[in-house]
Amino acid sequence: MIKFDNIQKSFGIGTPDEMQLFNGFNLEVSEGEFVSIVGSNGSGKTTLLNILCGSMLIEGGRLLLDGADITKLSEHERAKYLGRVFQDPQKGTCSDLTILENMALADNKNKKFGLGAAINKKRIDHYKELLEPCQMGLENRLGTLVGTLSGGQRQALALIISNMADIRLLVLDEHTAALDPKSSELVMELTTRFVKEHSITTLMVTHNLRYAVDHGSRLLMLDKGLIVLDRKGKEKEQTTVESVLHIFNEISIESGN
């Protein structure tokens, strides 16, 4: 479904600190997979997502979505096919707008932003239905400014908003990392339920090995731009946190972290 084909990516080109991260990186994700990506800092997890979403340019290689080459599409053009939740709860929603306004905007994704009324009152019940499953009472606070919500509430909202239009792929960029442990659990639980219900192909980057092991259908570990672990199906189900942690530590020792 999504294919990274021979990706080349370096940082600091032309400076003494030039560093090649990806040299012919390949990855193929099939329809309906929920891929968790782990790896230490600098392993290339977040760069991978940035390349996918178009927020970072690459020097070589192609990105294929359903067989179509999307390498040359700009970030906002690609966004048509992608839903994205960021690590920073402030990025996925607009603080100065109300919950209703945020949802109305997301509801109009992939349509024309013309001079029609922004808020369609007939859709409000639908918005409430979407919010109800998070059990945060957001459905009764549609007029609240998003800036006044807690981080967990904002991430839950961002998650719902990311999938309001028909998207092909959900991209979660350490979306629980900035939350307290309880909110983090809650958002992760919501995520799994959400991905199952919509059976949407998902790429999730996380620092939490347990989340990566417990959730998702495929587990990837990256190190210095290489895939060092790729488990799916039965093999993934049998993977334990301890075994992943073991591999993780070995790599860390090798690279002197």
Added chain:
Amino acid sequence: MPSFLGACEVFLTDGFMYSVLALGFYISYSILDFPDLSVEGTALLGGMSYALLVRASYNPWLTVLVAFMLGSIAGCVTGFLHVKLKIRPLLCGILVNTMLITVNLIASVVGMGGNLRGEEALTTIPVGRQFITILRGFPSTLLPTDLGGINARKLIVLFVVATVCKLLIDLYLKTKNGLALRATGNNEQFVTTLGIDPGSSKIIGLAISNGLAAVTGTLVVTSRGNANQNMGLGMVVIGLASVIIGLSVFNKAYFFKDTTKVIFGSVIYQACLSFATYLGVPSAYNKLLMALLFTVALVTSNFTTKHRSDSRD
């Protein structure tokens, strides 16, 4: 020494007149966080084109619309420089403003019968009694010019123009495009994930705000009776001060829309200036006074409204 009533008349008419400019700054500065210096050039562009077209006997209201469009085009240039050529907002404004000095000079000289070298004609365009301006055309003619010693017609016409601009902006901000504009100023990344190009949103916003600056130019020319090459000077300070005063003085007044607060801000700012004149401060000190007032407004707004103070971020 002007009468007290006269001073009130001046600050009300000037307040409404410059509130159109301030509404433009509300969009560019307050919503998009873009301090746009090009308005000094676009206000002059609007005033200049209005003066020339009115002298050529075109319908004055139609002429105001033409001025709006010319201003919008200049705003698009500012936006283009910033969005496509990645030039910083302040520099974009300075560049467009400087370009417009030449454009306005040549346009007015040629319009007054001079040559393309910018010679052999006046650079000030008078709009005398014989020409039909928005005050001397229908439907303004239905209003009395004098009501108890006050030029009621001017006051009412400017009030109506300001109100119409405010209502149109309110309407626009409720549309999908308008909501996307507000979101762009707040969170570009969010807008991008919705498949919107934040760059085009910004260009639209700058087009509107510069269009409004050009309309203000037409009002200034109407009010003064001529267009001269210096009339744009100080517009940035007037516009920004009005927005900042309006939004900080009425910070807690939730029942007023921001656009209403901006109009109030503009009137308050002009009231302060008029009051100084009333007290006998010579007009040569005006610009210094304007800048000082603006400084006070900036400093106080830092205390009253911490930027986006209600949110947890």
